[in-house]
Amino acid sequence: MNKNLRWRGLTILAVIVLSVWxxxxxxxxxxxxxxxxxxxxxxxxxxxxxxLRIETETTVERLGEGLARAGVxxxxxxxxxxxxxxxxxxxxxxxxxxxxxxADTIFSxxxxxxxxxYTMRPIISNQLREEAVxxxxxxxxxxxxxxxxxxxxxxxxxxxxxxxxxxxxVTDVVRAKEIIRSTALLELKIVEMGPFPxxxxxxxxxxxxxxxxxxVVPGSEDVAASGxxxxxxxxxxxxxxxxxxxxxxxxxxxxLDENSLPAVGFSLNQDGARRFGQLTEQSIGRQLAxxxxxxVVSAPVIQSRITDEGQITGSFTQQEAQDLSxxxxxxxxxxxxxFLEERTVGPSLGAESIRAGVTASVGGLTLVxxxxxxxxxxxxxxxxxSIVVNLMILxxxxxxxxxxxxxxxxxxxxxxxxxxxxSNVLIFERIKEELGTxxxxxxxxxxxxxxxxxxxxxxxxxxxIGALLLLNFGTGPIRGFATTLIIGLASNVFTAVFVSRTIxxxxxxxxxxxxxxxx
Amino acid sequence: xxxxxxxxxxxxxxxxxxxxLSIAVILAGAVLMATQGGLPLGIDFSGGTIVVxxxxxxxxxxxxxxxxxxxxxxxxxxxxxxxxxREWLIRLPQTLSDEQGASLEQGSQQIxxxxxxxxxxxxxxxxxxxVGPVIGADLQRRGIYATLASLxxxxxxxxxxxxxxxxxxxxxxxxxxIFVTLAFLMFFGYExxxxxxxxxxxxTGYSVNDTIVVxxxxxxxxxxxxxxxxEQVVNTSVNQTLAxxxxxxxxxxxxVLALYLFGGDVLRGFAFTMLVGIVSGxxxxxxxxxxxxxxxxxxxxxxxxxxxxxxPETRPGRKARGARAS
Numbered sequence: 001m002n003k004n005l006r007w008r009g010l011t012i013l014a015v016i017v018l019s020v021w022x023x024x025x026x027x028x029x030x031x032x033x034x035x036x037x038x039x040x041x042x043x044x045x046x047x048x049x050x051x052l053r054i055e056t057e058t059t060v061e062r063l064g065e066g067l068a069r070a071g072v073x074x075x076x077x078x079x080x081x082x083x084x085x086x087x088x089x090x091x092x093x094x095x096x097x098x099x100x101x102x103a104d105t106i107f108s109x110x111x112x113x114x115x116x117x118y119t120m121r122p123i124i125s126n127q128l129r130e131e132a133v134x135x136x137x138x139x140x141x142x143x144x145x146x147x148x149x150x151x152x153x154x155x156x157x158x159x160x161x162x163x164x165x166x167x168x169x170v171t172d173v174v175r176a177k178e179i180i181r182s183t184a185l186l187e188l189k190i191v192e193m194g195p196f197p198x199x200x201x202x203x204x205x206x207x208x209x210x211x212x213x214x215x216v217v218p219g220s221e222d223v224a225a226s227g228x229x230x231x232x233x234x235x236x237x238x239x240x241x242x243x244x245x246x247x248x249x250x251x252x253x254x255x256l257d258e259n260s261l262p263a264v265g266f267s268l269n270q271d272g273a274r275r276f277g278q279l280t281e282q283s284i285g286r287q288l289a290x291x292x293x294x295x296v297v298s299a300p301v302i303q304s305r306i307t308d309e310g311q312i313t314g315s316f317t318q319q320e321a322q323d324l325s326x327x328x329x330x331x332x333x334x335x336x337x338x339f340l341e342e343r344t345v346g347p348s349l350g351a352e353s354i355r356a357g358v359t360a361s362v363g364g365l366t367l368v369x370x371x372x373x374x375x376x377x378x379x380x381x382x383x384x385x386s387i388v389v390n391l392m393i394l395x396x397x398x399x400x401x402x403x404x405x406x407x408x409x410x411x412x413x414x415x416x417x418x419x420x421x422x423s424n425v426l427i428f429e430r431i432k433e434e435l436g437t438x439x440x441x442x443x444x445x446x447x448x449x450x451x452x453x454x455x456x457x458x459x460x461x462x463x464x465i466g467a468l469l470l471l472n473f474g475t476g477p478i479r480g481f482a483t484t485l486i487i488g489l490a491s492n493v494f495t496a497v498f499v500s501r502t503i504x505x506x507x508x509x510x511x512x513x514x515x516x517x518x519x
Numbered sequence: 520x521x522x523x524x525x526x527x528x529x530x531x532x533x534x535x536x537x538x539x540l541s542i543a544v545i546l547a548g549a550v551l552m553a554t555q556g557g558l559p560l561g562i563d564f565s566g567g568t569i570v571v572x573x574x575x576x577x578x579x580x581x582x583x584x585x586x587x588x589x590x591x592x593x594x595x596x597x598x599x600x601x602x603x604x605r606e607w608l609i610r611l612p613q614t615l616s617d618e619q620g621a622s623l624e625q626g627s628q629q630i631x632x633x634x635x636x637x638x639x640x641x642x643x644x645x646x647x648x649x650v651g652p653v654i655g656a657d658l659q660r661r662g663i664y665a666t667l668a669s670l671x672x673x674x675x676x677x678x679x680x681x682x683x684x685x686x687x688x689x690x691x692x693x694x695x696x697i698f699v700t701l702a703f704l705m706f707f708g709y710e711x712x713x714x715x716x717x718x719x720x721x722x723t724g725y726s727v728n729d730t731i732v733v734x735x736x737x738x739x740x741x742x743x744x745x746x747x748x749x750e751q752v753v754n755t756s757v758n759q760t761l762a763x764x765x766x767x768x769x770x771x772x773x774x775v776l777a778l779y780l781f782g783g784d785v786l787r788g789f790a791f792t793m794l795v796g797i798v799s800g801x802x803x804x805x806x807x808x809x810x811x812x813x814x815x816x817x818x819x820x821x822x823x824x825x826x827x828x829x830x831p832e833t834r835p836g837r838k839a840r841g842a843r844a845s
Contacts, residue, residue: 035785360780360781411786411793421770422770425767429766454735458676470721478713
């Protein structure tokens with residue numbers, strides 16, 4: 001019996017030491033949630049439709065070229081939705097089908113003759129959506145890392161196309177959002193005609209019939225202003241297909257232009273440099289449009305052959321130049337993003353919340369402790385011990401599992417105290433009842449623990465079911481609450497039964513003929 | 520020390536008035552909800568914008584209200600935290616123009632710009648919450664699923680561990696607690712937020728927890744009180760566990776009261792919901808759960824309640840557990 005008790009005591013001691021070791025010092029070991037340490041929580045949606053539309057447009061462009069090569073006549077070839085396009089007025093079905101074989105791998109063609117609707121195959125569209133989201137995830141991750149945020153979270157959120165970003169400690173939300181959101185699609189194209197003062201003027205230059213391989217792109221107001229004109233949007237006509245894009249970048253960094261104004265310098269990789277060299281050699285004296293997210297940022301005249309170095313000028317502030325080089329380095333997003341949710345907690349509110357949470361927890365614990373000591377006398381110490389051990393295990397497990405403490409997590413602490421008290425009360429009340437039946441103290445204690453065991457199991461399982469579903473339901477802070485509650489419930493079974501019983505038995509073993517129990 | 524010396528209150532006799540009282544409270548809440556178009560949803564569920572700003576000098580509510588009057592939409596202004604903190608919460612519900620995700624932050628930008636132009640003392644934004652309609656609808660759906668799933672799972676657990684009529688009694692008591700809590704949230708003008716739903720889910724666990732303690736005792740007593748009617752057995756069990764029920768409810772209530780008083784504005788809705796839930800959970804354990812378990816047991820065996828009560832546990836597993844205990 002005594003040996004058994006010694007083992008039990010050692011087990012309890014080991015658990016306490018391990019727990020304290022796991023969470024000490026708490027300021028370093030316990031993860032604080034965004035609501036406590038401050039930061040930004042964002043949920044975004046990748047506009048996967050845009051990625052699909054690009055695929056569809058590319059296919060249509062290629063099909064148009066193929067049909068022209070094969071000399072197939074048609075009246076209309078048009079993209080009707082992100083995953084659909086139609087061809088109408090086909091003269092020779094057989095020739096058309098032969099020339100359009102390539103499109104069939106990605107699209108399924110409607111039956112009929114002379115007019116077809118092409119719909120993207122579901123396998124392909126799902127795959128493309130998936131790719132767009134995972135590319136966006138990687139890109140955002142790179143950008144967030146470059147921002148220098150400590151312990152950021154970039155992960156998929158419930159829906160397939162949603163992304164969760166958590167940036168602890170970030171206070172300049174506007175800038176963080178701009179950096180995450182900017183598509184940063186860089187294209188270098190030769191200007192065919194322009195600039196024009198309006199879109200209509202650009203189209204009139206082609207008799208309102210702009211060839212399909214050309215497009216009209218707006219320029220930023222600064223382009224005109226830097227050319228000496230009044231600030232107004234100007235328009236350029238450029239080729240649709242970009243010879244050089246952001247993918248060809250090797251690096252981008254803030255630099256200064258010839259007037260010592262902030263600019264972004266970039267260098268191209270080998271392949272890009274070769275193509276850029278060819279392009280600029282052929283186009284000396286023409287304008288090079290530097291297009292960022294479908295807007296011409298600047299359109300310098302090419303003076304000589306350029307290979308691997310270039311500069312983007314515009315009226316940037318230092319910060320803007322820095323941010324632009326950051327997003328260019330991390331690559332373009334495959335599709336634009338929508339913001340669905342934003343929660344920002346300032347560090348002062350976080351500190352306030354910690355204070356409130358700690359006050360409430362300590363207040364609750366004090367109330368409970370006073371009551372237990374007053375009502376159960378010596379046994380109250382027993383309950384107090386098991387509650388304190390419970391809280392230690394809870395803290396230790398949270399630190400060990402890397403669980404996050406949130407403001408609702410404090411509520412989880414308080415409820416854990418409540419559950420601990422409940423189990424103790426359940427046992428103590430039963431012991432009191434059994435003491436009334438005059439079987440002796442030892443029998444009463446044993447009966448009290450034994451009879452209540454299954455009740456404790458049942459109550460804890462029921463609470464655990466609720467807590468587990470809460471974990472599944474909640475976002476950040478609520479998950480913190482659920483985690484705290486789950487760990488607290490599990491360790492409570494150990495402390496309320498094992499620890500508390502061991503203390504009683506130590507008391508009983510000291511005095512073999514105990515007649516009364518202070519309970 | 521003991522609160523009750525061998526209590527022997529006749530709780531079961533009060534079951535009909537208790538049911539009537541509960542139904543009255545729930546109905547009152549339902550009527551209020553119906554007339555006011557449902558429980559007000561917080562921005563977690565309805566979508567919208569909340570900005571909390573902290574001024575470095577005192578401002579009056581009217582000053583804040585006037586400065587944001589120009590912002591389109593129904594702007595709400597309320598003091599946040601203690602007056603000496605000089606913190607104000609400004610709320611803007613979802614408007615149709617917010618449907619486009621890109622313009623989601625417009626509301627908060629307008630509020631901040633309006634405050635800046637109003638010539639008030641300088642301030643900092645300490646909290647900004649913007650929830651789009653997509654997320655709001657998603658959270659609504661998941662909140663309902665989580666609550667229903669936890670109710671179903673708990674019912675199944677009790678049905679396996681006890682008997683079906685007890686499971687129905689426990690779950691009826693839990694529904695009772697959820698509805699009473701919602702009614703009180705309505706009476707006191709709290710809105711449904713993520714934290715409040717978390718509290719409601721916790722209440723389901725707590726309420727069932729309380730009920731299980733009584734039912735466990737009923738199960739035990741059904742073996743020793745073979746000659747008594749089920750009503751008698753249940754009443755005795757409620758009385759035997761009364762001290763525990765009151766002490767646990769009391770201590771948990773006071774612990775959560777500390778949370779309500781000191782936990783700050785963010786957790787106030789959560790704490791309030793828990794407080795109501797604890798009181799309702801205790802009340803429903805004593806009056807509702809047992810009553811429904813009895814009513815259901817009788818309806819299924821109208822003539823032979825005492826006999827049926829004498830041999831309720833036929834599965835050997837339960838016997839074994841009983842034997843273990845003695």
